[in-house]
Amino acid sequence: MLLIPCPWCGHRDESEFTCGGEAHIQRPADPAALDDADWADYVFMRTNPKGRHRERWCHSHGCGRWFNVERHTLTHDIVAVYRMGETPPDHGEADGT
């Protein structure tokens, strides 16, 4: 049961949140221009690192806001929390470190 610092509400129990999977997946500007493989990559393919991972969380039973969490998938350490649209804090490679 993680303890997640919501950027608006502070530390709350994981049960108040919904995880939205990998962050920073940009919807292609012109989907029609993509071939099947590239489109499928956007829709289905996600990284699954052992290590630091940037993901989207929503405080669904609280303020209802989406934000980003950088979490270590092995230790569950929450390395950083930042709002939508903010640049992720730079401390080296996010994946697999």
Place this chain on the structure above:
Amino acid sequence: MTGQPYRLPAGGMIDRRRPVNFSFNGRRLTGFSGDTLASALLANGVHLVGRSFKYHRPRGILSAGTEEPNALVQLESGNRSVPNLKATRIELYEGLTATSVNCWPGVRFDAGALIDAAHRLVPAGFYYKTFMWPRGGWHFYERWIRRMAGMGRAPTGPDPDRYERMNAHCDVLVVGAGPAGMAAAQAAGRSGARVILADERSQPGGSLLNMAANGSEIEPDWSSGVAAELDSMKNVRVLSRTTVTGYFDHNFVIALEQVTDHLGSNAPVHLPRQRLWRIRAGRVVLATGALERPMVFANNDRPGVMLAGAARAYANRFSVLPGRRAVVVTNNDSAYEAALELHAHGMAVAAILDHRGLVDGNAVRGAREAGLDVLPGHAIVDTGGRRRVRAAAVAKIDHDGTLAGPTRTLACDLILMSGGWSPAVHLFSQSGGRLRYDAALAAFLPDHPRQSVRCAGAINGAAETTSCMREGRSAGLDEEPAPEASSTSPKPPVQRQVFARYRAGEARSFVDFQNDVTAADITLAAREGYESVEHLKRYTTLGMGTDQGKTGNVPGLAILAGTLGSPVPAVGTTTFRPPYEPVTFGAIAGRDIGALADPVRQTPMHAWHEKAGAVFEDVGQWKRPFYYPRPGENKRTAVARESLAVRNAVGIMDVTTLGKILICGPDSVEFLNRVYTNAWDSLAVGRCRYGLMLGEDGMVLDDGVTANLSPNRLLMTTTTGNAARVLSWLEDWLQTEWPDLDVYLTSLTEQFATIALAGPGARQVLAGLVDDIDVAPAAFPFMAWRAGRVAGLPARVFRISYSGEVAYEISVPAGHGMDLWMAVLQQRSGYEVTPFGTEAMHVLRAEKGYPMIGQETDGTVTPLDLGMQWILSSKKDFLGRRSLRRSAMLDPSRKRLVGLRTEDPEAVVPEGAQILPTPPSGPPETMIGHVTSSYWSATLRRSIALALVMGGRERESHTVHIPLDHGTLRAEICDPRFYDPEGIRLRG
């Protein structure tokens, strides 16, 4: 003293002025307040308490605590009964009733023991090897195996007791109230931190409780002094009878408090039986101590074979001598202290056999000075006796355990063993911490922590009370431990236990007592290639009992390592998983049972539906009227009457539960263009439009009608079950992908009550209820909405239809829902208005061939599969659009929506039935689709069905075959629009 022949004349922490009567297997016995069931049984000379799981061998009491694998009992009877409780953990109370588990007809003669006689036929993996033949045979054998192998019985009725959950936060959680834990809690408490100290026993003290008052190197009243100080600190909460069972991420810890279990039927009614604590701790101090290990020798499971430390606890804490004459076998010094203290209490010690060839040190010298016979380099090779040990066969062994001398027999009624100590690293391991193997202690110790956790005391391998206290203090303050003063008595080495060299006895040398795993099972498994400890565990079931192998795991690993010729750390250890101790389902459920298990959502008209005798359907948490049976009606006749009323007159339905989302902001139309498949630019104020929503994978997510209320304000409806999901979906896109869109979403689902009025008379009924809305078809066409007053109530009226008839949905503020409902029922248009439920609605829409979300769709169905190309805009992008062009989505063999007409018009196909292109000829069949909806249509006087079939309408007019339990139905594939395909009626 009467009837307690093994009770010592004085001492212990029992209250001799308060005798306690109890019953075990029907025998009436007496113990004292302060006893456990185990100590009271031992005081009465009862050692045989159960039968083993697999071989039904007689078993006694091995331990004095939570690690007990043998002495499992069924406590009480009826619905309060709890199976498989450890007698060593049950506090005695007046009137307690317990019975042995796992034996039939009784513990002294058990029919299952015949298995033991044939034990050579039941080696490791026996079930896997034997009962897989013939194919499917397992199902036949399983019933018998389960009956023979079953342990206690779970009650069948509802639990009459009350349970609670409690959330708590603290700066420091200390687990275990032994010397280390008490010192930690004291230091942390004095520093001002908020502290919780949890301990499974009824009083603090830990191992100090088990030692002789003069046997410890600290002041005798140290623990009571600290306990009093902790009680006086407002920032410290001491939870006794509280077992920490789970250690999860971010220092989230679960503990079970047994609030009134020790009071039996005397428990005050205002208290729960158990309370589950959910604790979030800043730091955790684990002072969980260590568990003594048994020795592995032939017939080491006889009643009367006990851990040395347990016997010490029974004598000192409970004032019970578990026997008159003991043989002690050990590989470390702790058993000498136990032997000396028991000897001082008057127990004869036949010999102390030490696996170590060379022994010296204070403990050994002390034993020799007391006149005890110490035999270095000796082992027990077998035991004698039937339901109680009567003798030990002992022999000299050399350094690798090979027999090195003749066997001789020592008479005894008790064998005390100590195979060293396993630190209780379970919670540390659950927390993600790494373990290391310490060869000198022959034990796994905490190594690298992953969370904010410190270990203190015997869990770290500390042997002396003073070091435990010192470690506890520094852990409580999160300081570096003070350098240890050079100890006067260097740590006695524990030689690696010598196992499994007595081949003849291996088959009866038990390692895991609860699961009846022997040394031979482990060596056999290793020979068969189960060399990984994880495979070994699953193949032999080593450590898979309710005790999770607290006593047997390390000896088992050592035997595996010995067989493979590798060191123990190379073999490794299995993962420790929660719970450390079993937790009752009652405590997990807490108060979330019965009516409180899940919230119930009711519409403002619910009371009317109930009074009308509605049968309800659960849709999410909503209660929706399914149908309203009248006297003499069943589901089919009621639904037929309701649907005919809609087709021929007027029906009224409560559709309040449909999701309603208010969409505001200048970019609202652009937003709808992106999330719906069709175009929204041309939707004028006063008009509504049907929309279909897809996931990015192109699969249908939801549908509903959206009305343009006023510039930049639209009201979207969703299906009942998807309301919350759709709102989150829309919020997700707005917040994360399109923050540039100026759009705001608000759920209005519970703000409005809505009724649907449907049928050829709907317009006339509505006309009688309004005076400021022109209901003429030209003024109020299909897919328009009007604001006005209905029955004098402020309302919005939407002309939309899901039944294929002229229909209106009328929304009023939720508080007026019942007023509106009653006004419609009582109107005087000349039409009788018939309430109809969801099932009639399902039939009506199926007659029209309208797919229903969640019925025709299951997350793998695209709009193309539903034949809804008409709703896909070609002029704009929308969510999921690109996916519809993926080659797999265009495969002509995809399952697509069709109608089905059974050859026999009376036959209603079960939903979910598989569809074959040819008559069934035996498996494997070619399956081309399945039935998604199926009903009796009173309107068409025949059955109708919708189905998803490969190739879809390409197969129209083909005959398909639907195999059922009793015969096969034939049906023809047809247009799914069974009724009014042109839609003339709904536009009328």
